[in-house]
Structure formats: structure tokens, C-alpha cells
Amino acid sequence: MNPARFGLPVAAGFAATFLAAALLPGAAMAQVSDNVVKIGVLTDMNGPASAPTGQGSVTAAQMAIDDFGGTVLGKPISIVIGDHQLKADIGGAIARRWYDVDQVDLIVDVPVSAVGLAVQNIANEKKRLFITHSTGTADFHGKFCSPYAIQWVFDTRALAVGTADAVVKRGGDSWFFITDDYAFGHSLERDASSVVTANGGKVLGSVKPPLATPDLSSFVLQAQASKAKIIGIAAGPPNNMNEIKTGSEFGVFKGGQQMAALLALITDIHGLGLQAAQGLLLTTSFYWDMDDKTREWSKRYFAKMNKMPSMWQAGVYSSVMHYLNAVKETGTDDPLKVAAKMREKPIEDFFARNGKLREDNLMVHDLWLVQVKTPEESKYPWDYYKILTTISGDKAFGPPDPACAMVKK
Numbered sequence: 001m002n003p004a005r006f007g008l009p010v011a012a013g014f015a016a017t018f019l020a021a022a023l024l025p026g027a028a029m030a031q032v033s034d035n036v037v038k039i040g041v042l043t044d045m046n047g048p049a050s051a052p053t054g055q056g057s058v059t060a061a062q063m064a065i066d067d068f069g070g071t072v073l074g075k076p077i078s079i080v081i082g083d084h085q086l087k088a089d090i091g092g093a094i095a096r097r098w099y100d101v102d103q104v105d106l107i108v109d110v111p112v113s114a115v116g117l118a119v120q121n122i123a124n125e126k127k128r129l130f131i132t133h134s135t136g137t138a139d140f141h142g143k144f145c146s147p148y149a150i151q152w153v154f155d156t157r158a159l160a161v162g163t164a165d166a167v168v169k170r171g172g173d174s175w176f177f178i179t180d181d182y183a184f185g186h187s188l189e190r191d192a193s194s195v196v197t198a199n200g201g202k203v204l205g206s207v208k209p210p211l212a213t214p215d216l217s218s219f220v221l222q223a224q225a226s227k228a229k230i231i232g233i234a235a236g237p238p239n240n241m242n243e244i245k246t247g248s249e250f251g252v253f254k255g256g257q258q259m260a261a262l263l264a265l266i267t268d269i270h271g272l273g274l275q276a277a278q279g280l281l282l283t284t285s286f287y288w289d290m291d292d293k294t295r296e297w298s299k300r301y302f303a304k305m306n307k308m309p310s311m312w313q314a315g316v317y318s319s320v321m322h323y324l325n326a327v328k329e330t331g332t333d334d335p336l337k338v339a340a341k342m343r344e345k346p347i348e349d350f351f352a353r354n355g356k357l358r359e360d361n362l363m364v365h366d367l368w369l370v371q372v373k374t375p376e377e378s379k380y381p382w383d384y385y386k387i388l389t390t391i392s393g394d395k396a397f398g399p400p401d402p403a404c405a406m407v408k409k
Contacts, residue, residue: 031332032075033103039065039320040104042094042119045083048237049111051267052310053134057109059304060313064320072327080104084115091115092122099126105333106131106323108316113137113184120149129335131323133315136184136263138401141362145404148335150342150361153285153315155397156184158367160191160234160262162283162396166369166389167230167260168199172281175260176228177206178219178243180235188234188262204228212238220246224257230281233261241268248276265310269372269384277384280372283396286311286351287368287385293350308382318351319363354393360404364393 041061043053058081065077080102084091091110098104099122106129110116116135123130124146131150132140138155164175175196179185185208193203204226207219220243223231231252233240240261247259260281266288269277288298288308297317301309326341327333339361347355347363355365370385378384400407 031334032073032327033105033333035075036103037072037075037077037324037327037333038080038102038104038106039077040080040082040095040098040102040107041109041316042082042084042091042098042107043109044086044111045081047086049086049134051271052265052312053109053111056301056305056307056309056313057133057316060301060309060316061108061320063301063304064317064324068321068324072324073331077324084110086112086115088114088118092118095119095122095130096126099123099128105129105335106320108320109133109312110135111312113140116140117144120144120146123148127335129323129339131319133319134312137187141358141360141404142401143403145360145401145406147339147361147406150319150339150357150363152319152363153311154367155362156187156262157191157398158393158396159283160188161195161398162367162391163260163262163281163369164192164195164232165199165395166283166391167258167281168196168201170388172230172258172260173199173201174204174228175201175230175232176204176223176226177232177234178216178223178239179206179208179232180239181208181210184236185234189232192232192234192262206234209235209239213242216243216246217250219243220250220252223247224250224252224255227257229257231257231259233259233264236263237268240264241272244280245272245276248278253279265312266308266382266384267310270307270382274373274375274378274384277372278374281369281388282372283367283369283391284311284385285365285367286314287370287387288314289383289385290368290387297350314351318347318349321349322347356393358400360400360407362397362400364397366393367391367396 041058044050082094108131110132111134116132133153136156138157177189179189209219264282326338330337330341343357352365357363369388
């Protein structure tokens, strides 16, 4: 800009130039705390949740950073990794250190609800962002909702309600539940049962093995003896996979009954094998082989991990990319401004269909009811699912919980 050309004194011209530059998006670089955007992947690196999270979640986050270009607003994007070992106290301590000392801007992943809720409390206290992908409790965006905490992939209600509704409408109108005897399992059974009965079906009973029961034979036999069309597996690892394996060994599928897992991941199916898992019904937020977009990203992930991604790992990439775009568009890493921008934009990527981040910080998107293929139906590695139907996000997740203080009354 030539100040004389516009009749301005030279000093005023430079001031005007400076002001104009300050209004450009690049000037917001000064609003990035510590001159770096730091993302912490807090996960289970070696325990029972490590296959669907763990190193795969770290890889997914790094892929998003690399695809974004490695910088935002002219500042580097860095990643740190923590292993909470599925313990709330360890997870909470790492989150506190990351926010206080290491100046982490965003924590992602965090499997199991107890750890997720502990990290959510600290994120709220420290006023920093946290996006969970593998914490399932609906309380996360319900009575414990927070402006700093976002739930991206699923909740217990969506999986339970989505599966039960779709299965009953396909003729599976009598159920018997094998339910983990703790809050997670109880909530899955409660939510699924309400949908079964609301659609005219019957719940014939349930049994409740403790978590990590070594021998589940008696529980599976009781479910088999109920003659229910559907045996609902209201459980997480390791019980859920052991129950499915035991059911297969006892001829549940061959006897005409079906098992419906209210939480199962593709890594679980891979571990079980199609011989044991064939016929299983489940709901998922993501399947790598659904269309060209899912295949393109998943094959890049496979090249790094030598396995296909779980819905949790794919969700990590999706949320990190959405977060970085929001930082870029707002010109700052201020958590509330970034979260507000994330709620403005629809989420339509390889992971999410018809996605939107609601006022309660739950990302609502379509889900799919799938059935595990038989060994004969599978034509290539990781060809595991037949997609039976699409479940709309609004139907699966339901309306915002009025117990959340962020929900407009």
C-alpha cells in the first residue's frame, strides 16, 4: 500500500497497513496459547481396550494432523501420548498434568466411562477441551454435561436403542439379556428393554454375570433355554466376546436364536473369527468397507497399522480434523470459541453421515445395523459385515437430556 496515493501521511499509512493486517486471519496466530496447538491422546496402550483404541487412536490423530498440514494459524500442531491403564485415578492425574504443566489444548479418546468421567471433571475445572470417542455413558452429555467435553462416536443409548429398535422391527420380538453386573451393562439392558417393549416385544428375563467372569457357560445356557429369539449381550469386554464365543460353541445360532451385541467392535469380530461370530447382530457408527470414502481412508490407516480401524479410531481422526478446522476458522485455540465453531458446522466426512454437534456437545450422526457374515460370505480380509439398515442419528440418540444444564429449557 502506497500511503501517499491515498492522501495519507506516511506514518498514518503504515498504521493503516498494520491495522488491516491485524484484521486478517493470519493475525490470529498470536491467539494460539504457547505458540503451539497440542493434542493429547489418552488411551489404553496395552490392556483389553488397546485393540480398538491404543496405538490405533494415536495413529488416527497423527493422520489428521498430517493431512491438515502439521500447522494451524502458522503454529505447529504437536501430539502427546498417555496410557491410563483403564484406571480413573491414573487417567485423571495424566489429564491434570497435561492441562496444568504441558499446556495440552485438547485430550482425545479415553476408553471406559469411569476414566472418561474423571477426565471430563478435570477438563471442566481447567477449562480445556476434551473429546471422547470410547466413553459410552449417556450421562457424559446428560447430567454431567460440560461446555468443555464432547462425545463424538456413540453412547450406550444409541447402540442399545438402535439395535433393539431395528431388530424388533425385523421380527426379533422376544429377548433375553446377558448383562454385565455393573452400571454400564445395566444401562444397556434398561435402554434396550424399553424399546423392545415399546415396539410390542417381550423381555423374557436376564442373567447378570460379574465383570470378567471366567466361565460364562451357565449364563449362556440359561439364555438358550429361554427360547427367546434374540439373546441380547448387554456387556463390554471381555464378557461380551466370551459370551458370543460360548454361544457359538453351544449352537445358539444353529438352533435358530440370534445374538445381538449392544457393544461390539470390528476388532472384536476379528479376534473371535467369523466361525464364532457369524450371524451376530450389532450397531456401529462406522464400517471401513461401506463406500469409497470409508475405504480410501481405511486403506491408508491399514498401511500404517496392518489392521482396519474401529469406529473409535476412525472417530478420533474425524474429530481432530473438525477441531483443527474450527481453530483455523476462529483464529484462536480458545476452547469455548472453538467448540462454538464446531457446533456451527455440519459434520459430513468419511466417518459421519448427517453429523451435527448438538448444544449438549453430543455429535449426532447416522448408525448402521449390521450382521456378521459367515466364513463363506466373506470374500477378502476384514470383509465382516452385511449392512442391514441405516438408523438415523436423531432416532438412535434421541433428544437432548433436559438434565444437561446446557440444553435450552
